[in-house]
Amino acid sequence: MPRIKIPYHKNFWEIEIEDNNLSGVLESKAHHFKTTMSQEEIIKKALQNPIGSPSIETLVKGKKNMVIITSDHTRPVPSKITLPILLKTIREANPNIDIKILIATGFHRPTTREEMIDKFGEEIVKNENVINHMSQDQACLMKVGILPSGGELWLNRLAMETELLIAEGFIEPHFFAGFSGGRKSILPGIAGAQTVLANHCSAFIASEHARTGVLEENPIHRDMLYAAEKAKLAFILNVVIDGDKKIINAFSGHSQLAHQEGCEFVRSLSKVTKIKGDIVITSNGGYPLDQNIYQAVKGMTAAEACCKEGAVIIMIAACNDGHGGESFYRNMEEAVSPKEVLEKVLKVPMEKTAPDQWEFQILARILNQYKVIMVTDMCDPQMIKNMHMEQADTFEEALVRAYAIKGKDAKVTVIPDGVSVILE
Structure with a gap:
């Protein structure tokens, strides 16, 4: 069972996935690129x-x-x-x-x-x-x-x-x-x-x-x-x-x-061949890009590209700075569902674009199709729940929940750094 390093805040977490569940680990070659120059x-x-x-x-x-x-x-x-x-x-x-x-x-x-x-x-x-x-x-x-x-x-x-x-x-x-x-x-x-x-x-x-x-x-x-x-x-x-x-x-x-x-x-x-998963695990590459939920949407789009229908996304991001945008948060929090957000935003003309609209549009697009479990011990859990996502303090807790939804034989794709890959 391999140990996979996932960036989190200013450090790394090591996670483990059973061999019979793990479909693949998708990484940019930039992480292993060697140069002799300083x-x-x-x-x-x-x-x-x-x-x-x-x-x-x-x-x-x-x-x-x-x-x-x-x-x-x-x-x-x-x-x-x-x-x-x-x-x-x-x-x-x-x-x-x-x-x-x-x-x-x-x-x-x-x-x-x-x-x-x-x-x-x-x-x-x-x-x-x-x-x-x-x-x-x-x-x-x-x-x-x-x-x-x-x-x-x-x-x-x-x-x-x-x-x-x-x-x-x-x-x-x-x-x-x-x-x-x-x-x-x-x-x-x-x-x-x-x-x-x-x-x-x-x-x-x-x-x-x-x-x-x-x-x-x-x-x-x-x-x-x-x-x-x-x-x-x-x-x-x-x-x-x-x-x-x-x-x-x-x-x-x-x-x-x-x-x-x-x-x-x-x-x-950065080009990586997609491997679809029932559960897709990703991150935002650690600090500074994982310091709020707003930025974490970027890493979620990498997971979105590898999701089977009805998949669960486990997003590992500290989000220590909170939501990252008042309009972003309010538009998600005040909506009954992500579908409502998406339907509303697609009717907004260019000249009426709202602050942070692009971010809550993309988050709503993802949440309309997939369940997202945010893994963080540095962010208010209620804030995350208010934005139509689940929260877990640890990766292990999130994985147990994901298996409960998708079954113990669910196939898992891991993208250690979601902002570093182009999935084709």
């Missing part, structure tokens, strides 16, 4: 070999000011490694340039000072000008165009008024944008609330092209590319990480071309 060497090599773009040193020469977009507290971008190298490289080429670091909060809450220190390190927080993007503060935004979908494009004023705009981030499979990274630093990263809502409308979320690993004909991706172009995003540094959040590759250069190359690398590691 993380710092990988970043420096990427910066020295930009894709489809002049070097960052060339771009900053003669500039008086610039903005570096970085990810917020919900993303495992290893900024303690990437940002110091990026800042040093820039300042060696242009010692006097004024640099602002803009946190791409998207539609999330602002990143706290404590979270900034945890993510960037105390030296950067103390010595650099770090600013939270505020998607609902109209004074901080500028209207810069109309999205291909028809929604208004509002972006952060600091980013639009700077001489040079670049971004750092990471690339992983994304449950409706296809992949993270690249253009996502702009939309939703530094976009106005009304723009995020338009881009995440119910029709787009329901599209068969708005799925993990899909960029072709993806309407959400199309809007994001347009936003990055209008923002004049001049350069990106995007990393790929393994299960321990260590950098295994990096791509720098043109915001679209470097991102495309990075996505193909991720696809080559």
Whole structure:
């Protein structure tokens, strides 16, 4: 009987499944990818070999000011490694340039000072000008165009008024944008609330092209590319990480071309053949992505792709920060059933998209078909129950319950890190 490591918060849990029940363990090859280079060497090599773009040193020469977009507290971008190298490289080429670091909060809450220190390190927080993007503060935004979908494009004023705009981030499979990274630093990263809502409308979320690993004909991706172009995003540094959040590759250069190359690398590691299960076990890859129920929906979509009819999903996620979105929680909690949520949301036109609608739409889609047992000892059980899911303190408790529903001979598929795989 194999012991399978599942990320949980800042550690791992080891779980066991009987051999006669276990159908398969589906993992990204990124978790076992080996490189002889240090993380710092990988970043420096990427910066020295930009894709489809002049070097960052060339771009900053003669500039008086610039903005570096970085990810917020919900993303495992290893900024303690990437940002110091990026800042040093820039300042060696242009010692006097004024640099602002803009946190791409998207539609999330602002990143706290404590979270900034945890993510960037105390030296950067103390010595650099770090600013939270505020998607609902109209004074901080500028209207810069109309999205291909028809929604208004509002972006952060600091980013639009700077001489040079670049971004750092990471690339992983994304449950409706296809992949993270690249253009996502702009939309939703530094976009106005009304723009995020338009881009995440119910029709787009329901599209068969708005799925993990899909960029072709993806309407959400199309809007994001347009936003990055209008923002004049001049350069990106995007990393790929393994299960321990260590950098295994990096791509720098043109915001679209470097991102495309990075996505193909991720696809080559993340593609996994589906194995359908009566019970599907997954996680959100541990901290920081498993810190709330909102984010945990991502991992659930991986399990959804491997579910037999009427399957049970066991979702292992700490959710120590609670639900992660008031609108997300209220729309689930106030509904009689997930079906009611789904039927209601599919009737909402683009211009009436509600905050967090995309997340409760996808959660309702999953819950309308499958039972979900959330495994956490760090979240209010009643909150989880109010959102039409079950809660268990331990994995063993959840598995006993799942077998009681599906039978002792139920076939079990395990996806240790649901946000790292593309299931085909």
